[in-house]
Amino acid sequence: MPTHPLTSHDSELSPLHHGFPFDPTHGHDLPRLLAVEAPQGPDDFADFWRERHARAMSVDPEPRIEGPWTAVGGVRVADVSYMSTDGVRIGGWLTVPADGRITQGCVSTHGYGGRAAPDLRQAPPETTTIWPCLRGLGTRSLLPGVPSASAGHVLQGIGARESYLIGECVADVWCAATALRRLVPETAGRLTYLGTSFGGGIGALALPWDDRFQAAGLTVPTFGNHPLRVTLPCTGSGESVRARFAEDPSVLDVLAYFDAATAARHLRIPVHVGAALFDPSVPPPGQFAIHNALAGPRELLVLRAGHFDHPGEPAETAALEEAQRHFLSAAGRTEASHSTA
Structure with a gap:
């Protein structure tokens, strides 16, 4: 399992200055982060997701170029x-x-800020990519009664596993793959996934149950290790979940079915992860819990920081995007050679 720090020597020696009322590293250095484990999850975790996947696969996506x-x-x-x-x-x-x-082909999802346009730097070359706005999020999939801000969106329907909106966002990924293959049949034999932050966590939840995907890149993924996550203050969607847990600890019974680290235990395709040592929005222990639990080939790029402007960030972002493009292309060549052997 290759691990590649992107931090420079000088960056490792100098702490990042910030004004948050908590430590965005949560006291974890890299060795401790690499030791964070994933919850086992409920006994029917896999059955729950396979049933949801079967339901999504029965949908006719009726894709349209508009x-x-x-x-x-x-x-x-x-x-x-x-x-x-x-x-x-x-x-x-x-x-x-x-x-x-x-x-x-590639399904590329977004962070909790949504997206207003595709980010053309992300996808590998010679790739046809679908860039959905997952339900309730901007600018193309806003829904009446569904908050578009992360603080409300992440709580929508959280009272029951059947109604939790995150599950339907996962279904949006599966249906996006069906739509892409319908629109561009050449993508049917080779499909990859890219997701950042919110999209990274959604990808970890979606990919284990869908054998159409051959490789993935996940960057600073969220929704990892909820029992730990609800103990860690942050500025992202996890803070709303943490507040809800303080009011009603039984919410963990629902969140157990939406733990991206638990799902990663079932994920066996090659996955590239960009995970941050310092992140005020998505606590790093949750990010690394997802990486550490991956059951298949994996590669880790250690970022100095996520969701935080810092010296060297543009170069770090460019290096990460290039690494993920190379990883997805190389995984594709390996997959092709295996399929023709």
């Missing part, structure tokens, strides 16, 4: 929408290589 194609930076971009579970139509974008050469 509006004209435009050319941006070597790709063609169009608005797209598709049906997901519970009759919700999801909006997003589709990007296709301008030269028409397609070797793989």
Whole structure:
């Protein structure tokens, strides 16, 4: 399992100055982070997710290209929408290589800030990518009665595992994959996933049950190790969950089914993880719990910080994106050689 720190020697020696009323490292150095474990989860954890996946696979996504194609930076971009579970139509974008050469498809999700456009730097070359806005989030999938801010969105339906909105966001990923294969059949034999923060946690929950995906990149993923997460203050969605837990500890019974680290125990495809040593929004122990639990080939890039402006951040981000592009492309070549052997 390769582990590649992106931090420079000088960065490791100098602490990051901040004004938070808590320590965004939560007292964890790298060796301690690499020792964080994942909860085992409920006995019917896998059954719960397999049933949800089967339900999503029965949906006809009815994908539509909406509006004209435009050319941006070597790709063609169009608005797209598709049906997901519970009759919700999801909006997003589709990007296709301008030269028409397609070797793989990708579902790329976003952080809790949503997205207003695709981030064309992220996807590997020769890749057709669908960029959904998961339900309730901007700018293409806002829903009446569903808060678009993370503090409310993460609590929507949390009273029961059947109604928790996070489960339907996972279904949006599965339906996005179906829509992509319908729109661009060339992607059917090779599908990857990219997700950051909220999208990283959603990916860890979605990928173990869907054998259409061959590799993934997860960056500063959230929803890892909820029993630990509810004890750690943060500035992200976890703070709302922590406050809810303080009022009603039984919420952990629901969250146990939505623990991205528990799901990672079932994830056997190659996965690249970018995890941060310092992160005020997504506590690092939860990020590393997801990485540490992965059951298949994995690669770790250790970031100096996540969700925090710091010296060297642009170079760190560029290096991470390049590493994930290379990882997904290399995993694709390995998968292809195995399938033809």
